Amino acid sequence: MQNSSEAVERMTRASPNGDLAHERAPEIVEALNAQEPADAARMLRSLPAEKAVEVLDLPGLDNTCEIIAELPTDTAVALLSGVSDDRAADIFKELIEPLRTTLLNRLNPDTRATISALLAYPERSAGSIMTTEFVSVPSTWTIAEVLHHIRMVERTRETVYSIFVVDPIKKTLIQAVSLRRLISADPHAGVLSAAPARRPLMISPEADRMEAARLISRYDLLAVAVVDGPGHILGIVTVDDVIDTIVEESTEDAQKFGGMEALDEPYLRISFLEMIKKRGGWLCALFLSEMLTASAMQTFQNELEKAIVLTLFIPLIMSSGGNSGSQATSLLIRALALHELRLRDWWRVALRELPTGIALGAILGVIGIARITVWQTLGFFDYGPHWELVAVTVGMALIGIVTFGSLAGSMLPFVLKRIGFDPASASAPFVATLVDVTGLVIYFGVAAVILRGTLL
Amino acid sequence: MQNSSEAVERMTRASPNGDLAHERAPEIVEALNAQEPADAARMLRSLPAEKAVEVLDLPGLDNTCEIIAELPTDTAVALLSGVSDDRAADIFKELIEPLRTTLLNRLNPDTRATISALLAYPERSAGSIMTTEFVSVPSTWTIAEVLHHIRMVERTRETVYSIFVVDPIKKTLIQAVSLRRLISADPHAGVLSAAPARRPLMISPEADRMEAARLISRYDLLAVAVVDGPGHILGIVTVDDVIDTIVEESTEDAQKFGGMEALDEPYLRISFLEMIKKRGGWLCALFLSEMLTASAMQTFQNELEKAIVLTLFIPLIMSSGGNSGSQATSLLIRALALHELRLRDWWRVALRELPTGIALGAILGVIGIARITVWQTLGFFDYGPHWELVAVTVGMALIGIVTFGSLAGSMLPFVLKRIGFDPASASAPFVATLVDVTGLVIYFGVAAVILRGTLL
Numbered sequence: 077m078q079n080s081s082e083a084v085e086r087m088t089r090a091s092p093n094g095d096l097a098h099e100r101a102p103e104i105v106e107a108l109n110a111q112e113p114a115d116a117a118r119m120l121r122s123l124p125a126e127k128a129v130e131v132l133d134l135p136g137l138d139n140t141c142e143i144i145a146e147l148p149t150d151t152a153v154a155l156l157s158g159v160s161d162d163r164a165a166d167i168f169k170e171l172i173e174p175l176r177t178t179l180l181n182r183l184n185p186d187t188r189a190t191i192s193a194l195l196a197y198p199e200r201s202a203g204s205i206m207t208t209e210f211v212s213v214p215s216t217w218t219i220a221e222v223l224h225h226i227r228m229v230e231r232t233r234e235t236v237y238s239i240f241v242v243d244p245i246k247k248t249l250i251q252a253v254s255l256r257r258l259i260s261a262d263p264h265a266g267v268l269s270a271a272p273a274r275r276p277l278m279i280s281p282e283a284d285r286m287e288a289a290r291l292i293s294r295y296d297l298l299a300v301a302v303v304d305g306p307g308h309i310l311g312i313v314t315v316d317d318v319i320d321t322i323v324e325e326s327t328e329d330a331q332k333f334g335g336m337e338a339l340d341e342p343y344l345r346i347s348f349l350e351m352i353k354k355r356g357g358w359l360c361a362l363f364l365s366e367m368l369t370a371s372a373m374q375t376f377q378n379e380l381e382k383a384i385v386l387t388l389f390i391p392l393i394m395s396s397g398g399n400s401g402s403q404a405t406s407l408l409i410r411a412l413a414l415h416e417l418r419l420r421d422w423w424r425v426a427l428r429e430l431p432t433g434i435a436l437g438a439i440l441g442v443i444g445i446a447r448i449t450v451w452q453t454l455g456f457f458d459y460g461p462h463w464e465l466v467a468v469t470v471g472m473a474l475i476g477i478v479t480f481g482s483l484a485g486s487m488l489p490f491v492l493k494r495i496g497f498d499p500a501s502a503s504a505p506f507v508a509t510l511v512d513v514t515g516l517v518i519y520f521g522v523a524a525v526i527l528r529g530t531l532l
Numbered sequence: 533m534q535n536s537s538e539a540v541e542r543m544t545r546a547s548p549n550g551d552l553a554h555e556r557a558p559e560i561v562e563a564l565n566a567q568e569p570a571d572a573a574r575m576l577r578s579l580p581a582e583k584a585v586e587v588l589d590l591p592g593l594d595n596t597c598e599i600i601a602e603l604p605t606d607t608a609v610a611l612l613s614g615v616s617d618d619r620a621a622d623i624f625k626e627l628i629e630p631l632r633t634t635l636l637n638r639l640n641p642d643t644r645a646t647i648s649a650l651l652a653y654p655e656r657s658a659g660s661i662m663t664t665e666f667v668s669v670p671s672t673w674t675i676a677e678v679l680h681h682i683r684m685v686e687r688t689r690e691t692v693y694s695i696f697v698v699d700p701i702k703k704t705l706i707q708a709v710s711l712r713r714l715i716s717a718d719p720h721a722g723v724l725s726a727a728p729a730r731r732p733l734m735i736s737p738e739a740d741r742m743e744a745a746r747l748i749s750r751y752d753l754l755a756v757a758v759v760d761g762p763g764h765i766l767g768i769v770t771v772d773d774v775i776d777t778i779v780e781e782s783t784e785d786a787q788k789f790g791g792m793e794a795l796d797e798p799y800l801r802i803s804f805l806e807m808i809k810k811r812g813g814w815l816c817a818l819f820l821s822e823m824l825t826a827s828a829m830q831t832f833q834n835e836l837e838k839a840i841v842l843t844l845f846i847p848l849i850m851s852s853g854g855n856s857g858s859q860a861t862s863l864l865i866r867a868l869a870l871h872e873l874r875l876r877d878w879w880r881v882a883l884r885e886l887p888t889g890i891a892l893g894a895i896l897g898v899i900g901i902a903r904i905t906v907w908q909t910l911g912f913f914d915y916g917p918h919w920e921l922v923a924v925t926v927g928m929a930l931i932g933i934v935t936f937g938s939l940a941g942s943m944l945p946f947v948l949k950r951i952g953f954d955p956a957s958a959s960a961p962f963v964a965t966l967v968d969v970t971g972l973v974i975y976f977g978v979a980a981v982i983l984r985g986t987l988l
Contacts (some may be wrong), residue, residue, distance in 0.1 A: 100730065102750050128630050136750075227716045236712045237693055237754075255711060256692045274556065293779065294558050294592075296772040298693075298754070316752040321733050322775065323749065326782040327866050333789065334862025334960070335855055338604045342864060342872040344880060351884070352891050355859050359934075362855050363896050367903060369847035374913050379938070380840055387836060387843045391825035391850055391968055398854075399818050399961060403811050406790025410783045411799040424800060428807070435808050440819050447823060457830050478815075506856060512847055 097123050109138045117146035120155075129158035132167075135320060138345060140311055141170045153182040162207040162317070162427070165194035194311075200371050202288040203281030205321060206302045206311035209234045210217065213250070214244035219270060221262035226255070226434040238299040240269055240276070240309050246354065248307035252276035254298075278303045281310055288313040290415070293322075329413075332498070335362060335505035336364075360504070364434065365509045369394075372516040379520055383531040385459050386523055389444075389470050396440055397477035397515040401507040404429060404485030409499050412489055422490045429486045437478030440473035462530045469526045473519040480518065481511045535670065553579050557586040565594045573602035576611075585614035588623075591776060594801060597626045602634075609638040616690055617643065618663040621650035650767075659737030661777060662758045662767035665690045667977070670700035671707070675726060676719035682711070694755040696732070697723055704763035708732035709922050710754075713827040715928070734759045737766055741777050744769040749778075785869075788954070789862065791818060791961035812877060814961065821965045825850075828972040835976055839987040841915050842979055845900075845926050846972070852896055853933035853971040857963040860941030865955050868945055878946045885942045886935065893934030897927035918986045925982045929975040937967045 095105055096119060102379035104123070108116040108131070131137065132155050144152050144167065156164050158177060168176060168191055180188055190208050197203030211233055213222050226236050240260065241251040251271040261270040278301045279288050291300050292315055299312040328338035337354040339346055346354075373380070380387060408425065411417045417425065448467040449467050451457045459466050476497060485507045524532060552560055554573060560579070564572040564587070576584050576599060587593065600608050600623070612620050612635060624632060624647055636644055646664050653659030667689055669678050682692050695714065697707040708889040717726040734757045735744050747756050748771055755768040762788050784794035793810040795802055802810075829836070836843060864881065867873045873881065904923040907913045916924050941963045945955035980988060 079652065100751070107642055223715065226712075230712050230716045251785070255715075256682075256686050259711075259715065260686045293772070293775045295556070298771075315754075316749070319771070319775060319778065321748045322778055322782075323870070326778075326786075330782075330786070330789065330862050330866050333786065334858050336859045336863070339863070340868075343867040344873065344877070344884075345641070348884075348887065348891075351888055352895075355856075355888070356892055356895055359852070359859070359892055359896060360899065362901060363848070363852055366848050366851045369851070370844050370903075373844040373847065377844075380843060384833070384840070386838055388826050388829040388833075389844070390843070390846060391829065391972065392819070392822050394847055394850070395822045395854075395964065395968055396815070396819055398851075400811075400962075401817055402790050403792045403815070404962075406786050406791065407792070407795070407799060410786050414779070414783065414798075416798040417800065421800070428800075428804075431804065432807055432811070436806075436812055437813055438904070439808075439812055440815065443816065443819060447826075504858075508851065508854075512851060516847065 086501065097127055101127070101134055102136065104131045104257035105134050105137045105386060107145075109136075113139045113142035114146050117143045121147065121151060125154065129155055132156075133159045133163050135163065135166065138341070140167055144171065145175055149178065149182065151180055157183055158393055159185055160209055161190050162194060162205060162489060163313075165191050165204075168195060169525055176437045182342050185296055195474065200285050201281060202279050202283045202285050202302050202313055203310070205285050205288070205317045206281065206313045207234045207317075208311045210238070210240060210299070210309075210312040211236050212240040212249075213267060215241045215268055216244045217267050219258055219261050219265055219267055221260060222267050223263065227236040233312055235312070238297070238312065239267075240301055240312070241271065242309060246307075248461070249276065249301055249303055249309045252301060276301055278307075279313070280304070285313070286325060289318040289321050289325075292318045327410070332500050333409070333504050335359070362505050363511060366512060368509075369516060370515045372513055376516070376520045378388065379523065379532055382465075383527060385466055385521065385531070386469070386519070390519070392444070393470065393473055393477055393519055394515050396474060397481040397511040398508040399481075400433065400436060400478040401481035401485035401511040402504045404433075404482045405489060405504050405507050408486045408489040412499050417495060419490060422487065424485050425490070426483065433482030434475060436482065437475035440478060441474040444474055446473040460531070463526065465526055465530055469519075469523045472526065473515075473522045474499050476522060477511070477515045478517040480514055481505070481507070484510055484514070534980065553583055557583070557590055561590050561593045562586045564599070566591075569595045569598035570602050573599045573831050577603065577607060581614070585611055588612075589615040589619050591619065591622065594797070596623055597628065600627065601631055605634065605638065608635055613639055613643055616663055616665055617646050618650060618661060618767075621647050621660075624651060639820070653737055656741050657737060658735050658739045658741050658758050658769055659766070661741050661744070661771045661773045663690045663773075664767045666694070666696060666755070666765075667692050668696040668698050668705075668765060669723060671697045671722070671724055672700045673723050675714055675717050675721055675723055678723050679714060679719065690725065691755055691768070691770050694753070694768065695723075696757055696768070697727065698765060702763075703758055705732065705734065705759055705765045708757060710714050713795065732757055734763075735769070735810065736760070741769075742781060745774040745777050745781075748774045782796040785865070785956040788956050789816070789865070789960050818961050818965060822881055822968060824965075824969045825972060828969055832972070832976045833981065835988055839922075839979070839983060841922055841987070842925070842975070845929075846975070847925065848900070849929055849933055849957035849975050850971050851965040852930060853937040854964040855937075856889065856892060856934045857941035857967045858960045860889075860938045861945060861960050861963050864942050864945040868949060875946060875950060878943065881942050884940065885938045889935035889938030890931060892938065893931035895936060897930040900930055901927040916987070918983065921982055921986055925975075925979045928982065929971075929978045930972045932966070932978060933971045939962070940966055940970070 096107060108119055120131065127237060168180060209232060211226060211229060213225060222239060230236050237255045239253050240249055241253060242248060243250055251268060253267060253271045257270040277291055277295060279291060281302050299314045301309050302313060303309050304312045331338045336358050339354055345350055445467045448459060448470065452459050452463045488507055494500045552563060564575055576587065665688060667682060667685060669681060678695060686692050693711045695709050696705055697709060698704060699706055707724060709723060709727045713726040716816060733747050733751060735747060737758050744756055755770045757765050758767045758769060759765050787794045792814050795810055901923045904915060904919060904926060908915050908919045944963055948955045
């Protein structure tokens with residue numbers, strides 16, 4: 077039995093000049109990634125051309141542009157002409173001038189036109205991840221003709237399992253048929269006889285690439301057609317591009333949720349300065365907004381001096397608010413991302429979070445009061461003559477803060493989405509800051525009411 | 533152009549007794565999900581049998597078990613016999629007794645045996661998401677024979693695009709061939725002539741289902757074979773199951789990262805009590821460990837009374853430690869999940885995080901010192917006669933805490949993984965608690981050194 081980590085182990089042990097040509101392309105990519113670009117370029121050249129194209133075709137190859145820059149121009153052009161056009165467009169996107177223009181001009185005119193068209197689609201759009209290497213046939217063909225055509229073009233198409241049937245005159249997409257149905261049907265019948273009863277699913281090239289991912293995952297498709305306004309098929313998004321997209325987006329979401337800009341490269345490859353930039357920006361922004369807590373504390377300076385005992389619970393109370401907020405946020409971000417909820421459902425969520433927050437706050441409040449009572453009674457610590465009132469203050473403040481945290485945490489993703497931001501972008505740190513500042517106000521507000529005339 | 537949200541809108545408007553039978557299965561699922569189980573069961577029965585099976589086959593159908601319980605036994609048995617066996621196993625997993633045994637015994641013996649075998653695989657294993665409805669042929673067949681066989685069985689197989697070739701005597705898996713190569717090859721040649729040069733990728737049924745997902749995504753496969761020890765093929769994991777798995781796991785990760793147990797159901801469907809349980813457990817655990825901050829504060833009570841000005845910056849300093857820790861954690865969880873890093877790389881990470889943490893801490897420290905200086909100089913607030921020393925204390929404490937946060941945040945995922953836990957399980961809240969308590973100790977430690985003889 078062979079699995080990927082064993083294969084990786086094997087490659088790591090293999091010498092770079094070893095029998096690379098006999099490895100699978102993903103393992104070769106891993107071996108190249110361990111080398112400097114110049115060495116990787118040398119190794120790539122030593123491979124049979126077909127294998128080298130297969131390797132370059134994989135998005136996992138690091139430093140692709142540096143490697144291409146190290147190759148003789150002829151080799152670079154030959155390899156780039158060989159890879160699938162969506163991958164070639166991705167590579168050209170990263171290439172720097174003047175190499176980019178030099179190489180683009182050396183491609184044959186058809187390929188150049190296709191790649192230029194792909195390059196024009198906005199980042200993260202369905203158009204940017206589509207391939208133009210699909211099978212399309214006119215609706216007037218018989219199944220036998222279609223099968224014959226597939227046998228001819230099979231080697232140059234990313235998938236031949238979805239066949240797109242177009243109007244013979246207007247060239248608009250009318251159906252999608254699957255190869256499995258074609259080979260089981262009567263070869264003399266028209267191709268449309270193997271088509272399902274409904275129109276095929278389509279997406280516009282400007283649509284978000286996650287929309288393509290959702291269609292493919294919802295309808296268990298192998299590919300979805302990308303069509304322009306009048307209905308001409310421009311390309312297809314295939315299931316393997318969709319998997320890459322889903323993994324990439326969830327990595328970015330996780331990093332944004334952790335309060336930083338998404339890294340474009342693996343952890344160990346990113347430069348020190350890049351790392352500081354990606355993390356420092358957010359950290360500073362959060363630090364600046366958290367400074368509001370210092371301002372809030374300053375306004376309560378009198379209360380603090382009179383009742384120093386209150387300061388003991390500030391970290392505890394603040395973190396509880398932050399935790400309940402980040403729970404609610406992470407829950408709602410996912411529910412929105414999975415389309416379980418729509419924007420107009422915000423009030424249903426608010427109506428759920430209000431009692432949930434009160435209940436959770438009450439649970440923590442009871443624990444907090446119990447803690448103070450036990451410590452006081454057993455003599456671990458002396459919270460002063462009014463310790464019962466301090467305990468009640470802590471308990472009440474917890475209810476208020478956890479409720480506020482749950483509400484703020486659940487509503488912020490809706491607000492971000494409403495004003496056109498990705499709800500995942502740093503909702504959690506936002507919520508934490510908001511809840512920290514508000515938490516202090518709630519705490520001292522509750523204290524002012526309960527301790528008025530005794531401690532305050 | 534048709535996209536999923538429009539389709540959903542359309543369904544939401546359609547009356548439940550409308551033309552449901554003409555909708556696509558995913559849209560029918562959505563319509564059923566909006567109903568009580570009894571009504572959903574009634575609607576399911578009103579569909580043509582083939583459509584009802586298609587609907588039941590989709591994992592997105594809510595309350596499947598309640599719906600099945602509402603169906604007449606004959607209908608339930610007929611539908612369960614029709615759905616793919618991996619989905620049937622999932623449904624049986626959730627069914628409650630005695631219905632489960634009743635229905636299982638009514639299935640035909642072959643189906644029952646298959647489903648019982650699938651039920652025996654551990655949750656989250658490759659075996660638990662595999663299907664047994666694949667095409668396998670002996671290596672002695674010609675391509676024409678294989679194609680004829682595929683035409684016969686096509687309707688009953690989840691995919692016919694990967695064909696698994698087994699040894700005619702030992703029945704062990706020897707190759708996987710793709711339908712696209714088969715239809716382009718000479719029909720009179722042996723099936724192995726269309727096979728690639730290498731052995732097929734395989735996985736054991738006990739392997740983690742994410743391992744299957746990684747193989748499929750790494751090698752751009754449509755299906756991967758699941759084989760037992762001696763090499764017999766037990767089933768296959770297909771690309772659409774892998775997409776569902778990836779989405780499910782990243783949802784769980786996001787929820788765990790947000791500090792709660794993963795929900796099994798959509799947000800609006802989960803009961804109030806279930807919600808309190810899933811969120812309250814973690815919230816209480818975090819609350820109890822955050823109580824250490826109160827204990828830490830208590831030990832510094834003398835310092836607090838002497839230098840009340842120090843309390844003003846506690847929330848700011850603590851949150852900076854927490855933010856830097858959660859950045860590092862989210863970064864490392866993903867890097868480990870994507871296999872960019874292995875356990876033994878921990879020291880490389882530590883060597884990167886140490887200077888990163890110091891640099892980030894220094895940046896925040898400078899901002900913090902500037903803030904205090906500006907407020908003091910412009911007269912916004914009076915930090916007392918020793919304000920310069922207070923500013924230096926805050927700056928130094930920030931360097932210490934951000935460095936500790938980055939180190940602790942980056943090492944904890946390694947520790948969790950090493951001791952056999954999922955690094956994603958609540959690393960972030962763990963780190964926050966650890967960093968909060970340590971942060972207080974660092975802050976008061978730095979203060980004790982710098983302010984000794986003046987404020988303290």
